[in-house]
Amino acid sequence: MQKRRTIGFQIKQINNGYEKEFNRRLKTLGITASQCEVLDYLLGCSKEEVTQKDIEKALNLRNPTVTGLLKRLDEKGFILSVPSNKDKRCKNIYPTEKAYDIQRRMEADRKRLDKLLTLGLSKKETAALERMLDKVLYNIAEP
Template sequence: MEMMVRKMCDNNEIGFYFSLIKKKMDKHMNEGLKKYDLTKSQQDVLGYLHFTDKDPVIQRDIEEHFHISNPTVTGILNRLEQKGFIERKLNQKDKRVRAIVLTQKEQDLHEDIVKQIRTMESRFGNVLGDEKKVQLLEILKELAENLE
C-alpha cells in the first residue's frame, strides 16, 4: 500500500507537471489581471469572445469550447456583465437565447491584456528556445487531440 501511495505522488508523472505548470501560469495571470478586476477564467472567456468567428456567440458555445458546466459559465458571464465587459442581447435568430457581445470597455483593454499573455508565453520561449517550443506545442496538440 505504501508503494502505491508513493507512486501516486511521484513527481515523474506527466499529469503532475501539467497541473503544476497550469497552477503557476494561472497564479501569474491572476496577479496581472487584478488591475482590470478580472480572473484568468474570465479573461479566457473574453479571449474566446474576441477571437471566435461564431456570430452570434451563445452561452452553450462557451460551455462546449472550454468543457465547463452551465452553472460555471453562467457565473463567469454574470460577473463579466456586472463589470461591464460583456452584454447579453436578444438573439434575433432565436429569441430563447441571448447573444453574448463584448463592450467597448473590453475593446479598450484588449491590447493591454494580450501583451500580458504574450509576456507569459515568452517565458516559455526564453526557457525552451524556439525549436523546443515548437516541438512542445506539436506534442501538446497531439496529446489534446488524442484525449478527446
C-alpha cells in the first residue's frame, strides 16, 4: 500500500511545477517568476511610495531575498530606486517604462498557467478550490 502524501507536500510539488513552467515562459522577457511577482506588486500597487519593507510584507519574503530580487531588477532596468524624502534610510521603488512594457505579457502568461492548473475543473470546482486555498493561506500566514 502506497503511503498517502501530505497536503503540504502536494502544495510544494504544485508550486515547484508552477514556478518551473512560469520561469520557462518568462525567460524570453529576461525575468524570473520571483522577479515577476515583485514587478506585479509594484505595477498594481495603489501606494504612491513603495519601499523594500512594503514588498517584503506584501509578498511574505525576507529582507535578503527582496534585496537580491531588487538588485537584479535594477540591473536589468525594470525598476528605479530613489531615496525617500520622508526617511533617507529608505528607498522608494518604482517600476520603469521597461516594466510597463512587459506587463501584458506577464499577465497573459499567468492566466495561461492558471488555465493549465485548473484544466479539467468546472467553474464551480475552480471557485471552490480558490476558496479553500484562501483558507489554507490564511491558516499558515504569519500574524
